Amino acid sequence: xxxxxxxxxxxxxxxxxxxxxxxxxxxxxxxxxxxxxxxxxxxxxxxxxxxxxxxxxxxxxxxxxxxxxxxxxxxxxxxxxxxxxxxxxxxxxxxxxxxxxxxxxxxxxxxxxxxxxxxxxxxxxxxxxxxxxxxxxxxxxxxxxxxxxxxxxxxxxxxxxxxxxxxxxxxxxxxxxxxxxxxxxxxxxxxxxxxxxxxxxxxxxxxxxxxxxxxxxxxxxxxxxxxxxxxxxxxxxxxxxxxxxxxxxxxxxxxxxxxxxxxxxxxxxxxxxxxxxxxxxxxxxxxxxxxxxxxxxxxxxxxxxxxxxxxxxxxxxxxxxxxxxxxxxxxxxxxxxxxxxxx
Numbered sequence: 499x500x501x502x503x504x505x506x507x508x509x510x511x512x513x514x515x516x517x518x519x520x521x522x523x524x525x526x527x528x529x530x531x532x533x534x535x536x537x538x539x540x541x542x543x544x545x546x547x548x549x550x551x552x553x554x555x556x557x558x559x560x561x562x563x564x565x566x567x568x569x570x571x572x573x574x575x576x577x578x579x580x581x582x583x584x585x586x587x588x589x590x591x592x593x594x595x596x597x598x599x600x601x602x603x604x605x606x607x608x609x610x611x612x613x614x615x616x617x618x619x620x621x622x623x624x625x626x627x628x629x630x631x632x633x634x635x636x637x638x639x640x641x642x643x644x645x646x647x648x649x650x651x652x653x654x655x656x657x658x659x660x661x662x663x664x665x666x667x668x669x670x671x672x673x674x675x676x677x678x679x680x681x682x683x684x685x686x687x688x689x690x691x692x693x694x695x696x697x698x699x700x701x702x703x704x705x706x707x708x709x710x711x712x713x714x715x716x717x718x719x720x721x722x723x724x725x726x727x728x729x730x731x732x733x734x735x736x737x738x739x740x741x742x743x744x745x746x747x748x749x750x751x752x753x754x755x756x757x758x759x760x761x762x763x764x765x766x767x768x769x770x771x772x773x774x775x776x777x778x779x780x781x782x783x784x785x786x787x788x789x790x791x792x793x794x795x796x797x798x799x800x801x802x803x804x805x806x807x808x809x810x811x812x813x814x815x816x817x818x819x820x821x822x823x824x825x826x827x828x829x830x831x832x833x834x835x836x837x838x839x840x841x
Contacts (some may be wrong), residue, residue, distance in 0.1 A: 534605070552589060558589055559588050563585070563587075585600050623726055633716070634697075646691060654712075660712075710730065774791075
């Protein structure tokens with residue numbers, strides 16, 4: 499009897515230590531936070547009240563469609579390292595489906611991220627083409643772990659980590675809505691599953707931002723789930739689209755603001771940089787700072803170029819913030835053809 503008690507006590511100890519925590523990602527999706535040690539977690543088939551005699555009679559379980567030895571109303575998920583995730587279902591004696599749970603494994607925060615590749619200091623790269631409230635976040639999958647978006651959380655908050663009143667739901671395939679007392683955001687998974695686009699419906703482009711945007715993307719692969727988060731102001735990630743060249747000749751170049759940029763331009767001014775090339779290949783992305791000329795303009799944007807110039811590159815950034823530059827817009831200048839004498 500004492501040996502039986504010790505074995506039972508050992509099992510209960512394992513179950514209490516690993517997983518360290520568990521929570522519902524969305525209906526019928528359970529996340530178990532594991533340490534890498536051996537452990538177990540119970541799944542309940544039917545939560546309705548039944549008599550002790552009838553409870554669990556005839557119920558059997560499947561994992562990923564394969565029948566397992568477990569029977570009765572409770573099945574224990576066996577955990578070892580990062581294994582144990584899967585699709586668990588319970589069935590009545592005649593095989594009818596009674597309930598199902600997708601179990602995802604979330605490793606201890608000290609473990610190295612496995613699903614995405616780190617790009618510089620970040621896993622998520624976020625940018626906005628203007629101040630409309632729409633922004634875009636992208637990532638790079640690990641070559642061996644291309645997965646899917648399990649959940650998106652997005653909100654405005656004065657504290658970057660505050661999400662106590664946030665509720666996010668998938669309203670259709672790949673379309674998410676997040677509601678809180680501070681914000682109303684909708685997000686969609688872009689084609690290719692390497693990025694998302696979100697819109698803050700309550701954002702006012704003419705008012706100073708008083709609250710952070712906090713974005714959390716839960717990505718899953720082979721029943722492993724990881725959370726990638728980032729917080730920012732739109733003014734920190736705004737990156738204009740490419741400058742539009744309207745006219746160019748051997749003496750001057752003229753351009754306009756990107757059509758997607760906020761207006762009026764007097765309220766949302768841009769700063770421009772210009773580089774001239776007189777010979778060799780046009781390599782806009784590798785330019786020394788001292789070769790760049792800076793221009794500030796609102797409507798009539800132009801720059802006088804040297805007669806020897808064969809190509810020009812132009813880019814823009816928000817003049818009132820320290821955000822990023824747009825991609826370069828290159829343009830070649832047609833040279834005057836020399837006349838040839840014919841006999």
